[in-house]
Amino acid sequence: MSSKPSTSHDIAQGLSLAIHEHRIAPGTKLGEDELAEIYGVSRTVVRAALQSLSHIQLVEIRRNKGARVASPSLAEAHEVFEARELLEPRIARSAAARANATDIALLERHIRDEHAALDASDPGRALYLSGLFHNEIARIADQATIAGFVETLVARSSLIIALYWRHERALCEKHAHHALVRALADKDEAQAEALMKSHLVDLHSALDLRERNWRAGSLKDALTQ
Template identity: 35%
Template structure:
């Protein structure tokens, strides 16, 4: 039983990473037979996996249609970022109050990986590492309950970014901005500048949300006569 749970966790983690890296986009159908072949699993095992993904709001199970990577609504997107601001403000506050040289080094090493991914223009890896930076802050803050919530909503944040981010150029620009903001966060955390670190985290999450097109486009009144007028 323990072996089965471990195997389930491993496959769940791989799908989670694919979502965070935007390799599995919102609306993608996850066919049971393909998952069975890909991971060499039984159909019953795959169904258990899909139920777990559904429980964590990463997959929608549609009767008579199958399993699909979730497509969060704009309202859910706003709620997710509100939750992240509340949770991560407390996590960064806790870490900034007690950050040791060892914890600073761990954050620095992670940021070096982010910069390497940025330099190599590996967008999927950069996105995954960016999410993992936030999780690392939670882990080092030693607040397991809050971090478990964060572990659940960061993949949903990634789905939201994949669905609503405004254009590839802005996404690339935001990648550089994200690395810079993570550097500033590290400086504030390691320097024990607690309130500055909290505000930087809130600003950072606000900036990510600001890059999203959550409002419907404004409908322009069309003048059919002018469109089809003879010239």
């Protein structure tokens, strides 16, 4: 890096990018002292950065054990996407029957913000916004119990995407969300269901979900590239 960041936001952004680019392996220990030395800041600033990453489930913080890059199992990764493929197409069908102009405008804003984050090389925010898009569709469907399940699954899958993406398409194919919104706006229930199913299958297949031997390299080297 050409200059060291001085805020917790900058440090969180740097760590997030390193995780997404696989420069830091899942399970890597993120020691506060080491990060404070790398970035030239206090442990308090580092701790705030790690807390923000834990909120989006990229980092796990355990009492008396510190922080590590989160590492969902491959079995969990498959189960999460299989569950989404079962639930969300039906949710999309229900949303198509209920969506109003305000709902459509909100979804379109999510898409614009998501693409802006990708254009700004901020994949962590893009993942967050993509997840919100799917959660909003569940809200529009007005099925609170299922929406709660979807929200949990989306949170876990965002982390899985971050760790196992094979290429940027795994953050959500650029036009998939646009097509979904068009189907919702047209109240085309069958098309909304089919598009959501296809979208999630494509997203699942875009991940490299194979057993791999992650090598815990130098944290300093990974963050100063």
